[in-house]
Amino acid sequence: MSVSQKDRSGLVEVVDDIEAINALYRERQWGDGLPVIPPTRERVERMLAGTQRAHDEVVAEVAPGFGVATVQQIAVNAVLAGCEASHMPVLIAAVEAISAPEFNLQAVSTTTNAATAWVIVNGPVAQKLGMNSGLNCLGQGNWANATIGRAVHLIMQNIGHALPGEMDRATQGQPGKFTFCCSENEAASPWMPLHVERGFKSEQSTVTVVGASGTLNMLCHEKDAMDLLRVIADSMIYPASNDYWCGGAPWLVLGPEHADILHLAGLSKADVKALLWEKTKMQASRRSIKDLARTRDARSAELGEIGLDTLLPISPTPDEIGILVAGGPGTHSVYVPTFGNTRSVTRVIEL
Amino acid sequence: MTGTVLVYDPTAPLRQQHAAQSRRVLSRLAGISVGFIDNSKPNFNHLADDLGDLLMTRYGVKSVVRHRKPMAGIATPEQVMNKMTEQCNLVITGSGD
Numbered sequence: 001m002s003v004s005q006k007d008r009s010g011l012v013e014v015v016d017d018i019e020a021i022n023a024l025y026r027e028r029q030w031g032d033g034l035p036v037i038p039p040t041r042e043r044v045e046r047m048l049a050g051t052q053r054a055h056d057e058v059v060a061e062v063a064p065g066f067g068v069a070t071v072q073q074i075a076v077n078a079v080l081a082g083c084e085a086s087h088m089p090v091l092i093a094a095v096e097a098i099s100a101p102e103f104n105l106q107a108v109s110t111t112t113n114a115a116t117a118w119v120i121v122n123g124p125v126a127q128k129l130g131m132n133s134g135l136n137c138l139g140q141g142n143w144a145n146a147t148i149g150r151a152v153h154l155i156m157q158n159i160g161h162a163l164p165g166e167m168d169r170a171t172q173g174q175p176g177k178f179t180f181c182c183s184e185n186e187a188a189s190p191w192m193p194l195h196v197e198r199g200f201k202s203e204q205s206t207v208t209v210v211g212a213s214g215t216l217n218m219l220c221h222e223k224d225a226m227d228l229l230r231v232i233a234d235s236m237i238y239p240a241s242n243d244y245w246c247g248g249a250p251w252l253v254l255g256p257e258h259a260d261i262l263h264l265a266g267l268s269k270a271d272v273k274a275l276l277w278e279k280t281k282m283q284a285s286r287r288s289i290k291d292l293a294r295t296r297d298a299r300s301a302e303l304g305e306i307g308l309d310t311l312l313p314i315s316p317t318p319d320e321i322g323i324l325v326a327g328g329p330g331t332h333s334v335y336v337p338t339f340g341n342t343r344s345v346t347r348v349i350e351l
Numbered sequence: 352m353t354g355t356v357l358v359y360d361p362t363a364p365l366r367q368q369h370a371a372q373s374r375r376v377l378s379r380l381a382g383i384s385v386g387f388i389d390n391s392k393p394n395f396n397h398l399a400d401d402l403g404d405l406l407m408t409r410y411g412v413k414s415v416v417r418h419r420k421p422m423a424g425i426a427t428p429e430q431v432m433n434k435m436t437e438q439c440n441l442v443i444t445g446s447g448d
Contacts, residue, residue: 016356030361039359067363076359107424158361246422290393297391298422341424 010076011041029163031080032154032178039079047075050085051092059092060099063106065161069095074151077158081151086129087144090207093347094119094152097209102343108211109162113242114174115339117156118212118251119149119181120324122195123205125349126183133185135328138215138253149181152209174214182326188256189325190263197269198346205349210251210322211342213242216335220258225265228258229272233279235335236314239286242340243314246298249343250314251322251336252276258333259325269323277318281311377441381411386439388427389419395445402443 014024021038025031037043048055048071055072062069074091083091098105098117108115121131132142140146162168170177186193195206218235222228236250243250254262262272284292285308296306302316315321322344327334377383385406387399396419403415416438418431427444435442 010360011357012360013355013357016354021356021358024358028360038356039361041357041359044359062363065365067365069363073361073363076361079359080361101426104425106426111424154361159363161362161365246424293393294391294422301421339424341422 025080030158032150032157034150034178036080037082039076043079044072044075047078047083047085047088048072050075050088053092059095062095062099062155062160064110064167065159067159067161069099069155069159073159074155077154078147078151080158081154082143082147083151084143084147087148087151089349089351090121090125090129090148091151091155093207093349094148094209095155097207097345097347098152098156100345100347103209103211103345104339104342105156105160108339108342109156109160110167110169111339112169112171113213113339114170114172114177115211115213115242115342116174116177116180117152118176118210118336119152120194120208120210121148121181121183121205121349122186122193122208123200123349124203125205125351126186131183133183133326134188137182137185137326137328138180138334145181145183146179149179152181153177153179176212176214180212184324185256185326185328188259190259191269191323191325194322194324195346200346200348205351206346207349208344208346210336210344211339212251213337213339215253216337218333218335219331220333221331223261225262225267226275228261229275230279232258232333232335233276236276236280236337237282238337239282239288240291241314241337243337244282244287244312245291245295246340247302247316248314248338248340249320249322250338251324251344253324253326253334253336255327255330255333256325257329257331270319272323273318273321276321277313277315280314282314284308284310284312287312380406382413383440384414384416384438385412386416386418386435386442388431388435388442388444389417390423390445391420392423398445399443 014021022035025036053071057071059069129144131144156162184193196202200206220231389395406412
């Protein structure tokens with residue numbers, strides 16, 4: 001049994017036993033359902049050594065509860081998740097990114113949709129931390145991918161107070177709510193990396209967050225670029241999508257083989273976005289009658305009168321379709337639909 | 352014999368807890384202006400219609416100000432919040448569905 005008492009510094013006294021400590025965290029709803037590393041004073045001190053920022057500096061107030069994310073409180077959650085001190089600058093940038101108004105964390109964390117934060121790392125830091133951008137980059141097995149993504153979700157729950165079943169109202173949620181993090185396979189990409197596309201220097205490192213509703217694997221062996229795009233576009237269209245409801249900003253994780261086919265056909269990333277935007281227009285009547293009424297509420301200012309035959313674009317503009325090149329060998333890409341009322345945010349990682 | 356160890360609470364105070372002391376109490380409804388922020392989910396507009404009528408006819412509320420969001424999942428624009436703060440003594444937000 002864990003007997004605990006909290007003092008003013010936020011420290012709680014508990015029986016020095018890993019099972020008792022985990023029982024305490026479970027009882028207080030301070031974890032994600034998996035065992036945690038106890039954030040002792042010594043471990044948190046070691047984690048704080050990973051950043052030059054003052055321990056009491058406020059990085060952000062994290063929605064929906066708007067808990068105060070100090071550098072130290074980020075470090076506490078980083079320890080819980082199993083992070084290393086070198087992950088701290090990525091976590092600080094990620095907290096800044098999820099707290100930007102356009103990410104709309106207040107809605108992402110409280111919606112009945114499965115949405116959560118997908119964390120993408122670009123630039124030299126990804127290699128320095130040994131992140132996985134290749135085979136199984138969205139799966140298990142890489143320490144940095146797994147623990148950085150987990151820490152961001154623990155921060156959303158513990159500092160943002162998005163407790164599942166309480167302020168987090170997700171009807172089912174998704175496995176990505178445990179962890180959802182990868183880096184871009186910049187070496188295998190035929191195009192400029194995401195952060196350079198967004199105006200950062202290639203030698204800078206960045207974190208990008210996306211309000212992702214899940215992942216859909218797309219297998220296509222086609223070598224003809226236009227036919228490949230047709231199949232990808234068809235796979236992105238579904239009538240129950242939040243992106244069509246409100247004009248979203250969905251993402252694609254293109255496998256390097258698919259990206260190469262498109263590049264060899266002379267297509268830039270902007271060309272791919274423009275073609276997909278045209279090919280993913282969906283007839284409004286495919287939405288349910290009630291959901292079409294919501295689409296009219298949400299998109300009439302953007303699209304004018306919406307009839308049954310109106311072709312709904314998946315996003316207000318082609319550029320709002322996000323493209324990341326990641327993964328290893330294989331003829332697969334991944335569609336990442338989003339919450340819709342959210343825009344991805346990129347922040348520099350200050351090393 | 353197992354000893355004890357100190358571990359950190361990973362949560363952070365809610366901003367609402369800081370703001371709790373500034374909470375004000377209205378002494379009456381008569382003669383005041385009441386605002387509704389309609390989250391646009393089905394039927395909330397009807398609920399706000401009925402509540403508005405009730406507040407004016409039974410409790411003497413002077414006026415009712417309405418703002419309907421285009422979608423539930425977005426924040427009310429700051430200029431609307433500022434306008435309602437100026438115009439209303441009390442603003443009711445809803446999450447009707």
